[in-house]
Amino acid sequence: MKSPLLSLPGAVPAEGVDEGVAAHYGDLFREQRALADGTGFVDLSHRGVLTVTGEDRLSWLHLLLTQHVSDLPTGEATEALILSANGHIEHALYLVDDGTTVWAHVEPGTREALVAYLESMKFFYRVEVADRTDEFAVVYLPAGSIAEVPEGVVVRETPYGRDLFLPRADLESFAASHGPAAGLLAHEALRVEHHRPRLGFETDHRTIPHELGWIGTAVHLQKGCYRGQETVARVQNLGKPPRRLVFLHLDGSDVHLPAPGTEIRLADEGPDGRKIGFVTSSARHHELGPVALALVKRNVPLDAALLAGDTAAAQEVVVEP
Numbered sequence: 194m195k196s197p198l199l200s201l202p203g204a205v206p207a208e209g210v211d212e213g214v215a216a217h218y219g220d221l222f223r224e225q226r227a228l229a230d231g232t233g234f235v236d237l238s239h240r241g242v243l244t245v246t247g248e249d250r251l252s253w254l255h256l257l258l259t260q261h262v263s264d265l266p267t268g269e270a271t272e273a274l275i276l277s278a279n280g281h282i283e284h285a286l287y288l289v290d291d292g293t294t295v296w297a298h299v300e301p302g303t304r305e306a307l308v309a310y311l312e313s314m315k316f317f318y319r320v321e322v323a324d325r326t327d328e329f330a331v332v333y334l335p336a337g338s339i340a341e342v343p344e345g346v347v348v349r350e351t352p353y354g355r356d357l358f359l360p361r362a363d364l365e366s367f368a369a370s371h372g373p374a375a376g377l378l379a380h381e382a383l384r385v386e387h388h389r390p391r392l393g394f395e396t397d398h399r400t401i402p403h404e405l406g407w408i409g410t411a412v413h414l415q416k417g418c419y420r421g422q423e424t425v426a427r428v429q430n431l432g433k434p435p436r437r438l439v440f441l442h443l444d445g446s447d448v449h450l451p452a453p454g455t456e457i458r459l460a461d462e463g464p465d466g467r468k469i470g471f472v473t474s475s476a477r478h479h480e481l482g483p484v485a486l487a488l489v490k491r492n493v494p495l496d497a498a499l500l501a502g503d504t505a506a507a508q509e510v511v512v513e514p
Contacts, residue, residue: 194326197365198236198374207377210301210393213239217376224375225382225479231337233373235380238330241304242358243286245295245311247320254295257314258286259402259425261413267292270349270356272411274402275310280424282400284310285392285411287356289349296347296358298331300392330364332357333380340371353387382476385484388440388511394453395438395473395486401425403434404488406512436470436488437512443475443483444505450475450483451501457487460498460505469493472501486511 196214199206203219206212214236217224227233245254255263260273267290275284284307286297299307304324311322334340334355342348342357349356359367368374384391390405401424402412412425428434443451457470470489478484485501491514493499499506 194239196236196238196330198238198368201368201374204374205376207239211239211377213301215374215376217378218374221376221378221382221477222479224373224379227373228335228375228379228383229479231335231339233335233375234338234340234368234371235333235335235375235377236330236364236368237298237333237356237377237380238361238364239301240326240331241299241301241307242325242329242331243297243299243304243308243311244323244325245297245320246293246323247318249318250295250320251290253315253318253320255416257311257419259412259419259421260288261416262288262290262295265290265295268348268350270351274407274411275307276402276419276421276424278420280401280421280428281398282392282396282402282407287349289347289356291347294347296349298349298356298358303392328361329358330361332359332364332367334371335383343367353383353389378476381474382478382484385440385474385476385486386478386481388438388486390438390486391474395488400436400488401428401434403428404436404512405438433491433514434512435491437491437493437510437514438473439470439487439489440509440511441472441485441487441499441501441506442481442509443485443501445482447483447504450477451485451504455502457489457506458500459493460500464500464503466500469499475501 204215207216258273347358455472458466475485
């Protein structure tokens with residue numbers, strides 16, 4: 194779904210899974226600085242929007258999600274995962290309940306499969322699941338923003354900013370009164386800076402929540418049974434995850450950023466050494482320079498210098514080994 198905000202001056206379309214919104218509007222670092230200062234907004238209208246209504250919505254979601262939501266207070270934001278039977282991450286949901294409806298936004302390209310799964314699990318519960326992506330668009334206001342939210346718009350407020358579930362028809366008028374617009378690359382650079390994992394970027398077919406630091410923020414360890422809980426409990430109580438998320442400070446002299454999937458090796462073993470991990474996201478940050486997130490084997494020494502492809506990288510611990 195192509196955003197009308199791609200018609201704004203300087204807009205350069207994003208590619209891949211983020212196709213449909215602007216990657217930037219001509220000045221990546223200016224856009225990042227604006228967000229860091231609490232001004233502007235980001236068009237995230239390519240993300241999927243789902244709602245769950247009905248008397249049983251919270252108790253029903255509580256049975257399916259990794260997060261404790263049965264008593265979720267009205268207006269309180271949370272995030273949750275859906276796992277496979279083996280505990281691997283399948284979906285990530287960013288939720289808020291407005292008192293009558295649970296609103297969630299999800300990664301682009303995942304909503305159809307998620308809606309199908311939720312529909313298959315309704316049974317006798319009094320719930321209705323709806324894909325509202327055609328009607329509502331997600332817009333991000335950065336932390337510290339004093340921008341006025343249009344009346345009646347559902348807001349999901351977090352320490353990192355506010356997610357607005359804005360009527361899609363109001364996108365252009367919102368942009369005209371709430372600019373400047375910042376592109377997705379600026380939003381991603383701040384996400385990487387804050388070590389926040391993203392489904393499909395930091396995850397692959399075998400990722401478990403412990404590897405990414407999603408325990409606590411998206412996984413509640415004292416709630417009842419849900420699919421994949423046995424794996425979560427076993428790793429939490431008896432073992433360690435096989436991999437861990439790290440933040441990388443990359444050599445700023447390189448022209449090109451290592452792309453997602455770039456292999457990580459120990460620097461002292463050189464570019465032909467054994468693979469110990471891979472880059473999951475990379476960005477150019479307005480203050481930190483080139484940075485990345487990566488998954489590496491748990492036993493990689495914390496002080497080891499690394500290579501991301503042929504780019505020197507210093508690691509910063511995100512998930513403890």
